[in-house]
Amino acid sequence: MTTLYIGNHTSSSKGYTAMAKQMIANGGNTFAFFTRNPRGGKAKAIDEKDIRNFLELTESCNFGKIVAHAPYTLNACAAKENLRDFARETFADDLQRMEYTPGNYYNFHPGSHVGQGAEIGIQKIAEILNDVLTEEQSTTVLLETMSGKGSEVGRNFEELREIIDLVHLKNKIGVCLDTCHVWDGGYDIVNDLDGVLDAFDHIIGLDNLKAVHLNDSLNDLGSHKDRHARIGEGKIGLNALVRVICHPKLKEIPFILETPNDDEGWTKEISLLREAYSK
Template identity: 80%
Template sequence: MILYIGNHTSSSKGYVAMGRQMLKNGGNTFAFFTRNPRGGKAKEIDPADVERFLELSRENHFGKLVAHAPYTMNACAAKENLRDFAREIMADDLKRMEYTPGNYYNFHPGSHVGQGTETGITKIAEILNDVLTEEQSTTVLLETMSGKGSEVGATFQELRDIIDRVEKNNKLGVCLDTCHVWDGGYDIVHDLDGVLDEFDRVIGLSRLKAVHLNDSINGLGSHKDRHAKIGEGQIGLDALVNVVCHPALEGIPFILETPNDDEGWKREISLLRERYSMKGD
């Protein structure tokens, strides 16, 4: 059994630096923002840096990487200039992702800002239909959301409805965020099997490509989205270990987005690896 686990890190120093830091943290995958998470500017990619990273990744048997779109990208915004921004960012990011082919590009579906969920779903699908290509090797992941405000994607059915409207939906998957689904009302503490069964019935487990592993400050169904360190929130260590060890999730990358620094992530990765090994014995 192989546990692919890492944390969300900064891409500002390049791919090799991210990979080396993750090895120091005990990880064998990681997530990174494709550009400034609060803006639109992307750093130039150095092909030589990418080649060195790909070699580092092969030597250390890294799992799939999970790139993250900027938070400012709203595919179902009411203003067309904001949707144009989202379309341009996503199209550019998908081109850049081909430097490291075969990985994942994760994004928050967006907020319908009062237009209604159905309108939001339609607009998200329109942009995906504009940017997805048959040639791309990257799988685009819709992230499960907590339902804060007018967020789209707080239920599995909403994600399914987006997928069904996308022509090239063979290029789509889902990233399940444990804090978000818990805050959204899915009881992964007492009924993890039931939650995954519902995911399979509505979306299909074959589309579950990555997990953001986070504890939550808030209670079940709070619709808040406040991440906590592993074992220090309302979900708790035992439940999160059950997620990591669930056979339906074997082989997919687990990404920590906990409020930590590298030393904190190193401790969390070590703890989860230890508990994963104990479960496997």
């Protein structure tokens, strides 16, 4: 049986090694973290000794790729240029910092076009990506699927495809599929998971699907609201989410829990999903 790489979104305040140790305690072998305060601000200085310890620990414990998350305030398609400047500078800084842990993923919300229209938003996002992506980087940048609330860009697979089409260094870009977001966005992963994955493959390509945010949803299909629920306590349900982690087209990619939980709750969810995966 292939390895199930699963973990949760954890706090980066104590450093990389502490995050990995907490994830091991939770039963995980991957994790996600914010590169800095999710509301923005300066990132903590890199502790190179901590990084060395982290790399040794995760190699010995057969961790999968980790999934860093850009701050929510990064809006690459903002109408105000000072906000786009912040996005560009944060992006570039984060990608430099990611090279201390090479070969991993950097996930971001594509942004909100705030009335400019999706077409303009898509162009602006691609422009920022073309400014910051380099041939030398080992990090793959992931566009996240969004639920379509407000003026979000990335509300469907077609919008993500349009962004990718405008990016020059396509080998440095991928997609993170959020189960809550796509469900809230109108993709029926409960009754037609195969159909949703076929649509993703046709429009974007499953080779570009690098990670999954595994969340239940408090909302009905197509609600466009984005409210996460604990595994099995929402409208998607445990059985459908087990089908996601067991799907043959999604083998050995990292599954990240962003459920409203603490470490005790994530430990229970990870154990529940591992047991279901092994059956």
